Amino acid sequence: MFDTLTDRLSGTLRGLRGRGRMRPADVDEALAEIRLALLEADVNVAVVRRFVERVRERSVGGEVTASLTPGQQVTKIVNDELIDILGTSPLNVQFAPKPPTVVLLAGLQGSGKTTAAAKLAQWCKSQGRNPLLVGADLQRPAAVEQLRTLARSIDVEVWSAAGEVGDAGDPVACAAGGLAHARQAGRDVLIVDTAGRLAVDAELMTEVARISDAVEPHYTFLVVDAMVGQDAVATAEAFHATLEVDGIILTKLDGDARGGAALSVAEVVGRPVAFASVGEKIDDFEQFHPDRMASRILGMGDVMTLIEKAERVYEQEEAEAAAQRLVEGTFTLDDFVDQLRQLRKMGNLQSIVSMMPGISDQVRNTEIDDDRIATAEAIVLSMTPTERVSPEIIDASRRARIAAGSGTSSAQVSNLLKQFTQMRKMMGGMMGVGSKRRPAGRKAARKRSKGAGRAAGGSRTGGGGRATPKGASRTGKPAGKPSVADIDWDALDLKLPGR
Amino acid sequence: MSTTTVLIVIVIFVVATVLLCALPFVHRASQRRSKPASPDTPIAVSRSAAQATDEPVAVQAPSGATFSSGLASSRRTLRDRLASINRRRPDEATWESLEEALLGADVGVATTMTTLERLRGTAADQDIVDAGELVHALADQMRAALDADRALHAIAPGREGATPVWLFVGVNGVGKTTTIGKVGARLSAEGQLVVMAAADTFRAAAASQLQTWADRCGAELISGSSGADPSSVVHDAVSAAAARGADVVLADTAGRLQNRKNLMDELAKVRRVADREPGAVAETLLVIDATTGQNGLSQARAFAEATDVTGVVLTKLDGSAKGGIVFAIEAELGLPVKLVGLGEGPDDLVDFDADSYVDALLGVDADDPGLSGP
Numbered sequence: 001m002f003d004t005l006t007d008r009l010s011g012t013l014r015g016l017r018g019r020g021r022m023r024p025a026d027v028d029e030a031l032a033e034i035r036l037a038l039l040e041a042d043v044n045v046a047v048v049r050r051f052v053e054r055v056r057e058r059s060v061g062g063e064v065t066a067s068l069t070p071g072q073q074v075t076k077i078v079n080d081e082l083i084d085i086l087g088t089s090p091l092n093v094q095f096a097p098k099p100p101t102v103v104l105l106a107g108l109q110g111s112g113k114t115t116a117a118a119k120l121a122q123w124c125k126s127q128g129r130n131p132l133l134v135g136a137d138l139q140r141p142a143a144v145e146q147l148r149t150l151a152r153s154i155d156v157e158v159w160s161a162a163g164e165v166g167d168a169g170d171p172v173a174c175a176a177g178g179l180a181h182a183r184q185a186g187r188d189v190l191i192v193d194t195a196g197r198l199a200v201d202a203e204l205m206t207e208v209a210r211i212s213d214a215v216e217p218h219y220t221f222l223v224v225d226a227m228v229g230q231d232a233v234a235t236a237e238a239f240h241a242t243l244e245v246d247g248i249i250l251t252k253l254d255g256d257a258r259g260g261a262a263l264s265v266a267e268v269v270g271r272p273v274a275f276a277s278v279g280e281k282i283d284d285f286e287q288f289h290p291d292r293m294a295s296r297i298l299g300m301g302d303v304m305t306l307i308e309k310a311e312r313v314y315e316q317e318e319a320e321a322a323a324q325r326l327v328e329g330t331f332t333l334d335d336f337v338d339q340l341r342q343l344r345k346m347g348n349l350q351s352i353v354s355m356m357p358g359i360s361d362q363v364r365n366t367e368i369d370d371d372r373i374a375t376a377e378a379i380v381l382s383m384t385p386t387e388r389v390s391p392e393i394i395d396a397s398r399r400a401r402i403a404a405g406s407g408t409s410s411a412q413v414s415n416l417l418k419q420f421t422q423m424r425k426m427m428g429g430m431m432g433v434g435s436k437r438r439p440a441g442r443k444a445a446r447k448r449s450k451g452a453g454r455a456a457g458g459s460r461t462g463g464g465g466r467a468t469p470k471g472a473s474r475t476g477k478p479a480g481k482p483s484v485a486d487i488d489w490d491a492l493d494l495k496l497p498g499r
Numbered sequence: 500m501s502t503t504t505v506l507i508v509i510v511i512f513v514v515a516t517v518l519l520c521a522l523p524f525v526h527r528a529s530q531r532r533s534k535p536a537s538p539d540t541p542i543a544v545s546r547s548a549a550q551a552t553d554e555p556v557a558v559q560a561p562s563g564a565t566f567s568s569g570l571a572s573s574r575r576t577l578r579d580r581l582a583s584i585n586r587r588r589p590d591e592a593t594w595e596s597l598e599e600a601l602l603g604a605d606v607g608v609a610t611t612m613t614t615l616e617r618l619r620g621t622a623a624d625q626d627i628v629d630a631g632e633l634v635h636a637l638a639d640q641m642r643a644a645l646d647a648d649r650a651l652h653a654i655a656p657g658r659e660g661a662t663p664v665w666l667f668v669g670v671n672g673v674g675k676t677t678t679i680g681k682v683g684a685r686l687s688a689e690g691q692l693v694v695m696a697a698a699d700t701f702r703a704a705a706a707s708q709l710q711t712w713a714d715r716c717g718a719e720l721i722s723g724s725s726g727a728d729p730s731s732v733v734h735d736a737v738s739a740a741a742a743r744g745a746d747v748v749l750a751d752t753a754g755r756l757q758n759r760k761n762l763m764d765e766l767a768k769v770r771r772v773a774d775r776e777p778g779a780v781a782e783t784l785l786v787i788d789a790t791t792g793q794n795g796l797s798q799a800r801a802f803a804e805a806t807d808v809t810g811v812v813l814t815k816l817d818g819s820a821k822g823g824i825v826f827a828i829e830a831e832l833g834l835p836v837k838l839v840g841l842g843e844g845p846d847d848l849v850d851f852d853a854d855s856y857v858d859a860l861l862g863v864d865a866d867d868p869g870l871s872g873p
Contacts, residue, residue, distance in 0.1 A: 036608055039602055039608050040607075040608050040793060041793075042605075042792030042793050042794070044603075045599050045602050045603045046603075108790060108815070108818070109672070109674065109815060109843075110671070110672030110673055110674055110788060110815075111672060112671065112672055139843070140708065140843075141707065141708040141710075141711035141712065142704040142705075142707035142708035142710075142711060143704075143708075145703070145704035145707050146702065146703040146704035146705075146707075146708075147703075148703075148704075149703030149704055149725075150703050198815070198817060198818035198819070199818065199819060200817075200818055200819050225672060225788075225790070227670065227788075227791050227792060227794040227795075228790045228791065228792055229605035229790060229791055229792020229793065229794075229795075229820070229823075229824065230602070230603050230604065230605045230792065230820070230821075230823075231605070231789075231790045231818070231819055231820035231821070232790075234819040234820075235790070235818075235819065238819075252670070252671060252672070252756065254756060254758075255670065255756040255757070255758060255794065256756075256757070256758040256794065256797055257792070257793070257794035257797075258793075258794075260792070261792065280701075
């Protein structure tokens with residue numbers, strides 16, 4: 001299989017280095033690669049065709065700047081174009097001045113509407129709202145019961161006409177009843193879950209239109225499975241024609257699908273992706289970040305989310321200290337264990353690896369066992385403090401002792417030590433590149449001067465969040481989010497193995 | 500050092516640390532990859548070939564007509580697209596149209612490229628000059644690629660006497676529970692005594708949903724409490740079925756994304772437990788949603804590795820999606836498509852028919868004069 005788009009382009013466009021301007025023929029070759037990458041990511045054929053045309057227009061005759069190779073430049077144009085389609089900024093839900101704010105969820109069967117409804121309710125609660133869920137899916141057996149069970153876990157009330165399993169009722173009346181109940185009970189958000197329906201089913205499409213007329217939603221969200229392929233366009237067109245979709249909720253984004261459907265749908269509907277569902281837990285639901293999705297579709301990793309996760313677990317001072325030791329190359333096995341623990345706090349290894357840029361699909365899809373961390377930790381903890389500081393003193397007898405203490409084999413111990421040494425060497429090399437690159441980073445930082453506020457305060461969003469005024473960090477966040485395009489190019493070069 | 504630099508450094512550190520942990524695995528993966536791709540590497544090819552000699556107790560389809568009529572909606576749009584390429588000499592535009600037709604049906608980049616490459620060879624060999632003929636040649640070639648044995652096994656091969664278990668697996672929301680309901684209805688209508696196992700103990704109300712289906716077709720449902728070990732539910736169901744002398748156990752499992760290793764391990768265990776006396780796994784059916792894109796291949800690989808999948812059920816083919824990914828799955832991985840879901844009713848399940856499927860995918864009919872060229 002192909003690697004990331006960046007890898008492909010760097011091969012295609014190597015000949016372009018040193019040329020002042022890109023010629024149409026060069027761009028054509030690059031665009032063919034982009035087309036394949038997008039198709040592999042499940043972007044719709046027609047959408048890809050239009051997309052490639054637009055990139056061609058922007059690329060041909062574009063100046064090749066000193067800091068970017070032509071390959072990177074085309075990738076950057078692609079990236080910008082992707083962000084344009086996906087929505088330049090996250091959709092911010094504005095709660096209606098006269099409550100309740102009505103939200104209608106619609107989509108195909110199995111796209112994850114019921115789960116998304118509960119997750120959205122939880123999100124509203126986290127925004128200080130008091131939501132009411134309406135179970136208007138009276139078709140699928142036990143759909144309402146599923147909603148009730150989920151709602152119970154987050155302590156949200158469910159309104160539905162059908163209390164019992166499989167009881168056929170009128171979803172339109174049910175939704176209208178929910179609205180009346182929300183007004184009466186003083187709920188300020190109403191989330192209506194509807195039955196899954198095929199876009200070609202005229203009868204059911206009329207029904208959902210009638211539900212929409214009955215509750216007059218402020219927001220109509222189309223729920224789309226991230227694994228959907230070419231059909232995303234037909235579905236989105238049909239739902240948009242019937243309901244006038246305001247935004248998209250992308251579900252099952254924690255899988256390994258590239259999620260090109262998001263692009264197809266956003267292009268067809270012309271509305272942004274509002275939320276993304278990224279896990280099975282009820283809290284695994286977040287506002288969507290177009291730039292991160294662009295990187296994901298291009299297979300460039302998700303550096304921003306990675307940084308954010310790092311921010312959540314690292315304290316500012318710890319971070320400084322760790323960085324310092326890295327630069328000096330003086331970190332020990334103790335530091336190593338410390339980092340492993342931090343890493344574990346950031347989530348499972350697989351998801352972290354999948355967020356990294358410059359990682360080939362082969363590595364990305366390699367099964368990485370989280371037990372690996374525990375084993376490594378056990379090995380290091382079975383060493384004496386002296387051994388942890390100077391691992392070179394570990395001889396065969398010490399190795400046997402460590403192996404016995406950690407329940408591993410001598411081979412595993414020496415393997416870990418070998419890798420540790422390798423990594424230290426690798427880090428040294430990376431830091432060398434990193435320091436050379438620093439001016440570019442600073443330039444990028446100046447460009448997004450607004451970002452400074454967040455950069456200073458934002459890194460404590462985790463445990464130390466209280467030290468920063470709440471409002472400041474919130475409002476600073478969207479504006480100050482460093483553009484991934486700026487960071488990525490540095491980061492890519494730093495991390496691409498074999499460059 | 501600026502905060503941004505610190506963050507970048509941290510990220511690099513994390514990357515390096517993770518790579519360190521990943522290194523042995525990457526190494527192993529590359530070793531696995533570098534093994535010569537012998538024909539028996541794809542999981543099920545040799546397996547299903549072996550099964551062919553065993554007794555394939557076919558469960559009869561109601562009719563082939565349902566299959567075609569259910570596909571009518573997807574057929575029309577594709578036919579429109581291909582209509583433009585007929586009655587013209589095949590030129591580059593023709594090939595592009597064919598490519599877009601296959602890609603647009605979710606057949607996938609790699610499979611589309613190899614398919615068309617072979618067709619170019621055929622076209623050159625047979626000196627095909629007519630675009631309509633070319634489409635028929637493509638249809639023939641695709642039909643020939645769908646040649647796996649798709650008989651459903653009512654009894655686990657070589658395990659006569661054990662209670663046969665049909666295990667249904669797949670990612671979230673593809674329609675596993677609904678499919679079991681429909682399979683249960685079909686087998687019950689044939690007079691079989693069906694026991695259903697609600698081993699999806701994760702999703703809220705999954706057992707209730709299956710209970711509704713069990714009630715509809717008069718099957719017995721064995722379920723556990725929410726969050727219970729799915730293996731124990733399957734074990735209980737198999738024991739109960741054996742005690743009652745039931746003909747088959749249909750086991751539902753929780754939807755899981757194939758990159759969740761622990762969940763896939765759990766599923767592998769469910770299969771092992773189901774295959775233990777007094778039960779024997781006769782079919783492990785991977786349920787795939789027709790709207791699924793390229794991720795379907797990744798699903799098929801992962802589930803086949805974890806649970807030894809014996810066949811694919813393609814659901815929701817009554818919509819506008821063409822489910823072309825199952826062509827890639829069968830042609831590349833050798834996993835036969837056995838059943839097709841065409842709606843939410845108990846009867847909306849038919850046997851997969853390669854001819855109708857390819858015709859619908861390409862929008863050609865053997866008896867359609869409009870497409871046979873001038």
